[in-house]
Amino acid sequence: NAGVTQTPKFQVLKTGQSMTLQCAQDMNHEYMSWYRQDPGMGLRLIHYSVGAGITDQGEVPNGYNVSRSTTEDFPLRLLSAAPSQTSVYFCATTGGLSYNEQFFGPGTRLTVL
């Protein structure tokens, strides 16, 4: 039981490049979210999903795209990377008997040059 896994752990991009951050969970949770953490800013919600095929925007969605084709996976796409997207990205899940808390993945540290 791996919980929430994220790949890659680290990534360096050039401005304008695109990439996908992967998130997978094996807890059969229906809800999944993406957050970014910046120094002195706490965690801010980017996008979330309440089930396969259903996604919505969070607090800071611009420049990011998501899709949810399966319960297990919730990839986050950067369409055209910008230096302002340099951050640590966390995926989180919740649901079932654990509805009152979110389980976070280990994070992806992204640097955009």
Next chain:
Amino acid sequence: DQQVKQNSPSLSVQEGRISILNCDYTNSMFDYFLWYKKYPAEGPTFLISISSIKDKNEDGRFTVFLNKSAKHLSLHIVPSQPGDSAVYFCAARHSGGSNYKLTFGKGTLLTVNP
């Protein structure tokens, strides 16, 4: 406009003493509050939570107090241990919302000195 505020970026305490981490919120529609602990290079982990219908919740060494009239909550760790050294985030859920849409504070770095 920051709706969840942790005004102390850092806190240092001696091992065995009490650690008190504070959190203030501005949105009266928040109905559920959570504390997360985060070690470097790891994701946040859930620590303890409290519903707005309660004023205290206790779990071992950790107790969270909620003062709704003051829109203030605090996390007490007694006794503090060096392994408690981490960043602590306060988070809140909007009434009618769900825990996949949490609003986080900026965090407080707790250092427990041996």
